Each structure stands twice: as structure tokens, then as C-alpha cells.
Amino acid sequence: MPTTLSNTVALIGAPTDVGAGARGASMGPEALRVAGLAEALQAQGVRVLDRGNLHGPANPWQPAQDGYRHLDEVLAWNRAVHEAVHAELQQGHLPVLLGGDHCLAMGSISAVARHCRATGQTLRVLWLDAHADFNTSELTPSGNLHGMPVAVLCGFGPQALTHLGGTSPALHPSQVRQIGIRSVDPGEKRFVHAQRLEVYDMRYIDEMGMRHAMEQALAGLDANTHLHVSFDVDFLDPDIAPGVGTTVPGGPTYREAQLCMEMIADTGRLGSLDIVELNPALDERNRTARLAVDLVESLFGKSTLMREHQVRRRH
Numbered sequence: 001m002p003t004t005l006s007n008t009v010a011l012i013g014a015p016t017d018v019g020a021g022a023r024g025a026s027m028g029p030e031a032l033r034v035a036g037l038a039e040a041l042q043a044q045g046v047r048v049l050d051r052g053n054l055h056g057p058a059n060p061w062q063p064a065q066d067g068y069r070h071l072d073e074v075l076a077w078n079r080a081v082h083e084a085v086h087a088e089l090q091q092g093h094l095p096v097l098l099g100g101d102h103c104l105a106m107g108s109i110s111a112v113a114r115h116c117r118a119t120g121q122t123l124r125v126l127w128l129d130a131h132a133d134f135n136t137s138e139l140t141p142s143g144n145l146h147g148m149p150v151a152v153l154c155g156f157g158p159q160a161l162t163h164l165g166g167t168s169p170a171l172h173p174s175q176v177r178q179i180g181i182r183s184v185d186p187g188e189k190r191f192v193h194a195q196r197l198e199v200y201d202m203r204y205i206d207e208m209g210m211r212h213a214m215e216q217a218l219a220g221l222d223a224n225t226h227l228h229v230s231f232d233v234d235f236l237d238p239d240i241a242p243g244v245g246t247t248v249p250g251g252p253t254y255r256e257a258q259l260c261m262e263m264i265a266d267t268g269r270l271g272s273l274d275i276v277e278l279n280p281a282l283d284e285r286n287r288t289a290r291l292a293v294d295l296v297e298s299l300f301g302k303s304t305l306m307r308e309h310q311v312r313r314r315h
Ligand SMILES: NC(=[NH2+])NCCC[C@H](N)C(=O)O
Pocket: 101, 102, 103, 131, 133, 135, 140, 141, 142, 143, 144, 146, 147, 148, 183, 184, 185, 232, 234, 246, 277
């Protein structure tokens, strides 16, 4: 039983931190390569094409203007990401975006949405994160665009960004499931509620367990579903994953994160992935990058026993 929609993965590096509040996520792609991402995927029987890194403007490190920091630079990087991700999907490959900060999900997910519209597939997005990333220029406390990608993808934001993949919004809020959330700004909280985002926050995971949360988040997938996973490394508890710019205590443990990845693999519907917000400048001897690689192996089907055996056991 295949674990993913394509057996060929294309690694696309986007070395920038233009959307973040701390410098250093620009070093994420290289840290993931050094931690053995390609080799780990190959060990799962995947063909890996490393496309190298995209190019874009430097981080000007300026204060926010009209509620956004670095809007022009964020737009330039996301245009590059959009085209690169879309080109891989058209070739039947599974794009893995190596961030970079989480603003880059605007480019990658808009490309996936455009591809799904053209092929008639249903898109479901799993947003693994400590944050909802659902701010707008009116709601944001920071102006950092990595706190806004979900809102932009749902059509709330500057037109240049909301129209990256065409004139209609990339996503309807009902296509998104957020997991691991534990930090939402006050105005953002009201907006999450108003748009009825489906959020499995840490309290839900504490009370119901990761297994139940994932069963809910993955409910309704079928043979026509393209599953996109947007993995913000700050999803993980900072005790095990210190190498991120915006740590929030109280995240999923190693075991909970593994189960989350394994249950996604079991669906067999993974079609694209972002690995974002890894910040090597804040890491300890690349341990967070190695943990991310370890989890991505599970996402691509690594398991202790034969997967068929485990799937049967769960039912
Ligand atoms: N992708 C992230 N790490 N996002 C953090 C966002 C933090 C905060 N909510 C903000 O908007 O500034």
C-alpha cells in the first residue's frame, strides 16, 4: 500500500526569514540537508530530486508599514515558491518545501490549490503548528507575515498575496485542520471563531489524545483527496525542538508527534509538504533538524512493524 501520492519527492529550498520576527530560518534548508533528509526519504523507498535553493530578495529587516513587515520581499519569495511547487506537481512529483519561515506556505499551498483545481482533486490541509497563523494587518501584533498565511490563503490579506494562484482564494476555511495550537492572539482568536476554523488545540489533545484528534482531522478523506501537510517545527514541544524562532511551551511530545505523522502516512493521501520555521541559529547541534527528519520518515511510512500489520491492529 503506497504511503504517498507520488514516489518521487522534489526538495525545494527557500532560504529566507523575511516573514519572521527572528533571524535564522533562512538557514533551515541546509540544516535539513545536513541532518540527512534526502537519505532518510530514500531509506523509505522514495526517489529524491534535490532542486537546490530558490533565490529571492535579502531580508531588509525593517519595521512594519501599514500592518505588514517586508510585504514586497514576502511577495517575491512566494512567487518563486508558487512556480517551483506548481512545476513539480505538474510533473507528478511530491514537492517538499524546505523553509524558511511559514509565510512561504502562501506560495506552496496556493500552488497545490491551483493544481487540485485543474485536476479535480479535493484539497485538505493539515496545519501542524503552535500558532493559528490567521492574522490580518488589522489583527497582527507584530506585522510579521509568517503569522498570516492561513488568512491569506483563505482570501484575507493584500490582493497580491491572496491572488498568487488565481483570482479566487486558494482555500475555504473548511478545508483546513489545525493541530497542536496553543498561541493565538486576541483579535486572531475572534477571527478563527468567526471563520469556523477546525482547530485541535493542545487542550483538545490533552483531553482526547492525539489519536482521537487525528482521527477527527483526517475524517472524510477519500481516493480523490490531495493531502497537504504544513509542518511548522514549533508545533513540537520546545523541550525536544528548541531550534525555532517562536517557541511556545506545552506542545506535543515525541510520541504524540510520531503518532500524528504515522496516522497521516496511513491515509496514503500525502501529496505535498512544507517543513518550515526551523531556525538553526537557535538550535543545539542541529538536534531539531534531526528530529524533524525523524518525523518526516514516519510521515513517509517508516514504522516498527509492517504497516499492514499496524493498520489492522488499530481497527
Ligand atoms: N509561523 C509562525 N511561527 N507564526 C508565529 C506567529 C506569532 C504571532 N501570532 C504573530 O502573528 O506575530
